[in-house]
Amino acid sequence: MSIDFYWRLPTHGCHNSLHTSGYERGDWSPLKPGNIAPGLGRDGEPDGFTYIDHLAEIAKAAESVGFLGGLIPSFPNTDDPWVIAPLLARETRSFRFMIAFQPGFGNPVHTARMAASLQRATGGRLLFNIITGGGGPAQLWWGDSFAHDDRYGRTSEFLDIFRGVWDSPNVSYDGRFYQLRGGGLPPLLRREEFPEIWFSGSSDAALRTSARHADYYLSWLEPFDQLGDKFARVKERTAALGREQKCAVRVDLVARATEEEAWRDIRIGFENVSEETRQRWRGQPTDSVGASRQAALRPTDARRYDELIVAPNLWGGFNLLRGGPALGIVGSYEQCAARLADLIARGADAFILAGTPHLEEAWRIGEEVLPLLGRQARTLLAAAE
Amino acid sequence: MTLNIHWRLDPAAEPRRSEPGTEHALPAFIRDRRAASRNRFDYYVQVARAVAQTAFDGLFVRHRSEADESRIIAAIIARETPRLLVVPEFPASVGSAVYAAKQAATFQRATHGRLDWAIAAEENAASREAEADFVPDEDLRQRLDEFLTVARGVHRDRPFTFQGRHFEVLDGGFEAPLNQHRFPKLFLQGEDDGALALSARHADVHLFAPGPVNVLGERIATLNTLTAAEGRQVAAGLIQPLLVREDRDGAENDVQHLPLASGTLVASYDEAADQLAAYAAAGVTELLLEAVPTLEEAYRVGQHLLPRLRARTGAARKAA
Numbered sequence: 262m263s264i265d266f267y268w269r270l271p272t273h274g275c276h277n278s279l280h281t282s283g284y285e286r287g288d289w290s291p292l293k294p295g296n297i298a299p300g301l302g303r304d305g306e307p308d309g310f311t312y313i314d315h316l317a318e319i320a321k322a323a324e325s326v327g328f329l330g331g332l333i334p335s336f337p338n339t340d341d342p343w344v345i346a347p348l349l350a351r352e353t354r355s356f357r358f359m360i361a362f363q364p365g366f367g368n369p370v371h372t373a374r375m376a377a378s379l380q381r382a383t384g385g386r387l388l389f390n391i392i393t394g395g396g397g398p399a400q401l402w403w404g405d406s407f408a409h410d411d412r413y414g415r416t417s418e419f420l421d422i423f424r425g426v427w428d429s430p431n432v433s434y435d436g437r438f439y440q441l442r443g444g445g446l447p448p449l450l451r452r453e454e455f456p457e458i459w460f461s462g463s464s465d466a467a468l469r470t471s472a473r474h475a476d477y478y479l480s481w482l483e484p485f486d487q488l489g490d491k492f493a494r495v496k497e498r499t500a501a502l503g504r505e506q507k508c509a510v511r512v513d514l515v516a517r518a519t520e521e522e523a524w525r526d527i528r529i530g531f532e533n534v535s536e537e538t539r540q541r542w543r544g545q546p547t548d549s550v551g552a553s554r555q556a557a558l559r560p561t562d563a564r565r566y567d568e569l570i571v572a573p574n575l576w577g578g579f580n581l582l583r584g585g586p587a588l589g590i591v592g593s594y595e596q597c598a599a600r601l602a603d604l605i606a607r608g609a610d611a612f613i614l615a616g617t618p619h620l621e622e623a624w625r626i627g628e629e630v631l632p633l634l635g636r637q638a639r640t641l642l643a644a645a646e
Numbered sequence: 647m648t649l650n651i652h653w654r655l656d657p658a659a660e661p662r663r664s665e666p667g668t669e670h671a672l673p674a675f676i677r678d679r680r681a682a683s684r685n686r687f688d689y690y691v692q693v694a695r696a697v698a699q700t701a702f703d704g705l706f707v708r709h710r711s712e713a714d715e716s717r718i719i720a721a722i723i724a725r726e727t728p729r730l731l732v733v734p735e736f737p738a739s740v741g742s743a744v745y746a747a748k749q750a751a752t753f754q755r756a757t758h759g760r761l762d763w764a765i766a767a768e769e770n771a772a773s774r775e776a777e778a779d780f781v782p783d784e785d786l787r788q789r790l791d792e793f794l795t796v797a798r799g800v801h802r803d804r805p806f807t808f809q810g811r812h813f814e815v816l817d818g819g820f821e822a823p824l825n826q827h828r829f830p831k832l833f834l835q836g837e838d839d840g841a842l843a844l845s846a847r848h849a850d851v852h853l854f855a856p857g858p859v860n861v862l863g864e865r866i867a868t869l870n871t872l873t874a875a876e877g878r879q880v881a882a883g884l885i886q887p888l889l890v891r892e893d894r895d896g897a898e899n900d901v902q903h904l905p906l907a908s909g910t911l912v913a914s915y916d917e918a919a920d921q922l923a924a925y926a927a928a929g930v931t932e933l934l935l936e937a938v939p940t941l942e943e944a945y946r947v948g949q950h951l952l953p954r955l956r957a958r959t960g961a962a963r964k965a966a
Binding site: 351434 | 668685691714722725736739742743749775813816821824
């Protein structure tokens, strides 16, 4: 059995450190001395680099240190993964591009053609994180007014066609949301490997659709026992359909040489969070079940960082420090490795890890944490025998 | 008026080139150390670099349902050519107009604004249905109109709200930094008056098919009338397939060996330069040239025809 480790490409800029709220990497904050991609040259003029140049550095770091590839997230104010992947295709060698994609946004046949073209350009390094959740105002921003459960029906039909035109040159389909008559990818495109499908979403509708279509069920980190139960349910439900589905966790780490150093960085970051940031994150409307579970932590109301320690090495305030989920892992290299081993013991087959800043932390976690995980996991396996 | 001259790549042309498994086989005794990772995109990139090195202004990438997708090709070649303008052609059936505009924003950000858009001509109903597109013939123009309204709208306005028959947005629109580059220039095409009317509302350039200079001149006049009524300006472009050689005999001789697109200009370099200069004098400011094999002909046209054409149109500009 092997475990797959992915990194994450931050598509909304990146911070210099967890201590700061500015995006010194990329152009989401004003350009000033010390910024990167774009930065300022010796003459004080923009240096001509753009954010894609920094993403290229992160992708190369991740592939150098042993990550299989990286998740490329997509939100209203991020860069787009369908463009980032081809831009970086030829300057990376093994890095796999996990495109976060909402199926409703693309025609399924044309999207299959784009995917197969990317497979051809990269030697089969494409995979998908299919997203259906979200909702409310965010979904209307994208021009998508479908109700929550309708969106899962549409995702399911989209994936039927997406896979159908890959498998056969002549497919017809008569669904509620999509119709197709005599469609199929051309032979050169069809001979490419069909990309792995990772699926997110915590509602019943999501779990149902995932069991049918996905290779991996991807969850944000939740309290370990709760997550273990969820993974068991996913695997059980998929097995009932005669299929197999693996489980994956997307989690941020703050890994330092000692636990004290790790919590010190969390404390400083927490104390530097502005009231404006708390207000922005407070009460963001959504009909996503996953987001609601995380919101129950109420990190925006905490006055001290240690009020948000929900279990050993588990901190629930990450969304105050940067966009994304609230819960993450904090500790020494050994402790971080041990928590990842705990997750493997609870059914995790794969991980999407991240840390801030993404470039330096890819190296740190790849060099310091993942090698220890080997020892921890072996001990774990030995204890089980 | 500046004349912009572009080359056009057809990803379905020369299908065996850099296509592992279908390439011409070498005899076994020839030591073959080509990398296993080579692929079709090596060829696209080679064409793009040829086009940049021979001083074309841009490279169009055709939409071909039987080949690699144009926007994926465009992003890959843009990263490998520092200055070339890249113009993928795609149909309005690709999906969400918001999503297409957002992808364009990332492309512009990463390439210092080197993306323009060409919208593909609509295919027939059977071909569209094979693409999961069941919008009937009579609605196609309306859909394209809405697609372009929404794509440009979310790029330009925040908040942007739109309720159409095919697209709908509520409180949309891009924020900084996604909106800080220009929206792609829009190249539309089509020969009938309806196509010209749509271009008058949305296009930056309307692309015409080849034809006699006087006929083209009349269509440009019609376009200008429609455009003026909208209070806009739309440039005229021409898609011109070529078979040009050092002299006319050579060109006519090669006609026998090549399948030619309709309207192909078969001529010597000097004759072709005269003819294209005449189009420019009639109001054409954007030329899309194409010939096969794509790579070799880009060099030929770039080295022999472009200098002649630029000399003529430059001289014409000075005289005016």
